Amino acid sequence: MLKHFTFATIGATVVALGLGNTALAATFKIIASDLDNPRGLSIGPNGALYVTEAGRGGAEPCIPSPTNPTASVCYGATGALTRIENGTVTRVVTGLPSLAAPDGSEATGAHDVAFDATGQPYVLIGLGSNPAARSTLGVPEFGQLLKINALNGGSDWTAIADVAAFEQTENPDGGGVDSNPYSFVIQNNTAYVADAGANALLKANLDNGAVDLASVFESRLVTNPFGGPDIPMQSVPNAVASGSDNTLYVGELTGFPFPVGGARVYRVANGVPEIFAEGFTNIIDLDFDANGNLYVLEYATNGLLSGDLTGALTRLNPNGTRTTLLSEGLFAPTSFTFGENGDIFIANRGIAAGQGEIIRFNFHDDSQSVPEPSSWIGLLAIASVGGFLKVSRR
Structure with missing residues (x-):
């Protein structure tokens, strides 16, 4: 059994389909383009928007591609933390570690960014492999949380x-050993990290670096799309958000066979994940607005096996009810965050080198609303009492 979460399988799909020229809705504005695999977004203490670029890899050293043992992904110091402010796009941290195929697909690197209460920035670096692969690469930063020491265009981090x-x-889920930290939030002096490869939510002490388990997400049986008995599907938790009461919410991409409607949002209380909402497909990010409403970003609403991103x-x-705020114009989106005056910033086309973009979207309440599945009634009860890719299993 092999468990992995990165964007290799998705990247292969992009090579086959091409990114095309999807027309954006009139409410869109592209505020940054030509990015290398843009991933996490965050508003900094000065009001600027920050985005992590997972990079385009490099020439060497290389390790086997987690999705194709006959191919390789190779290291390059091509990742970045980029600031978007007053119409200017600046890479304020460069040289971050990146793994990718020769064409820049299958990129793993700088996956997320967040600021603590003092304005200190942190960047999360993914891996998408057995942690032992780091000795081959000679780059220990893969799979680690970095403290950014300076935002001056250099490579200064700890x-x-x-x-x-x-x-x-x-190995909290007991499966194959694999780590791919993808998303994190900060509460006080603790970073809560969704490790999609490990199928776990971890907590890291920002003062002493100690890492411990916050929750684990078990596999479950789903229908085999090719017939036969049901097959186990991994959770692949790759999105984490903090509610108004500091309760943690985790979204799952799901593993193979990526069933349509098979992704869930979990509410994690006392280390136990409870189903908060379901019926989504390939969740890639989630967050709460200022009014406490939860927003969910789906990477591929028709499922990864459809080839439609x-x-x-x-x-x-x-x-x-659920309101679909935006779908047309979103192609392989990888994250979002809230700005001012109803603005939502979205990392779009987030799985290709040189083709990623950040769009600004301002929605209105004339979007279509659809009923929740019946489980929503139970979820409301829970709330009332409580208060991209590569994923494979072979």
Whole structure:
């Protein structure tokens, strides 16, 4: 059995289909383009928008591609943290580690960025492999949380928490050893990290770097799309958000066979994941707005096996309906964040080197609302009492 989460399989799909020239809706504005595999987004303390670029890899050293043992992904210091401010796009941190195929697909690297209460920036570096591969690469930053020391265009950081090492020693889900930290949020002095490869939510102490388990997400049986008995599907938790009461919410991409409607949002209370919402497909990000409404970004609404990488941004409404705010124009979106005056920033075309973009979208409440599945009634009860790719299993 092999468990992996990166964007290799997705990248191969892009090579086969091409990115095309999808027309954006009139409410869109592209505020940055030509990015290398853009991933996480965050608003900094000065109001500027920051985006992590996973990079385009490099020439060497190389390790086997997790999705194709006859191919390789190779290292290059091509990742970046990029600031978008007043119409100017600037790479304020460069030289971040990146792994990718020769064409820049299958990229793994700088996956997310967040700021603590003092304005200190942190960047999460993915891996998408057995942590032992780091000795071959000679780049220990893969699978670690970095503290960024300066935003001046240089390469000044300190590795403070080795997330991948926890998977190597503890392997909380008991499957194959694999780590791919993808998303994190900060509460006080703790970073909560969704490790999609480990199928776990981890917590890292920002003061001393200690890493511990916050929750684990078990596999479950789903229908075999090719017939025969049901097959196990991994959770692949790759999105984490903090509710108004600091309760953690985790979204799952799901593993093979990536069933349409098979992705869930979990509410994690006391280390136990409870189903909060379901019926999504390939969740890639989630967050709460200032009013406490949860928004979910889907990477591919028709499922990864469809070859259609059209995404969608959906709001869960207090009355039990869902509002699809945006779908047309989203192609392999990888993250979003809230700005001012109703603006939402989305990392679009986030799985190709030199073709990624950041769009600004301002929605209105004339979007179509659709009923939640019946489980929403139970989820409201829970709330009332409680208060991209590569994924494979072979």
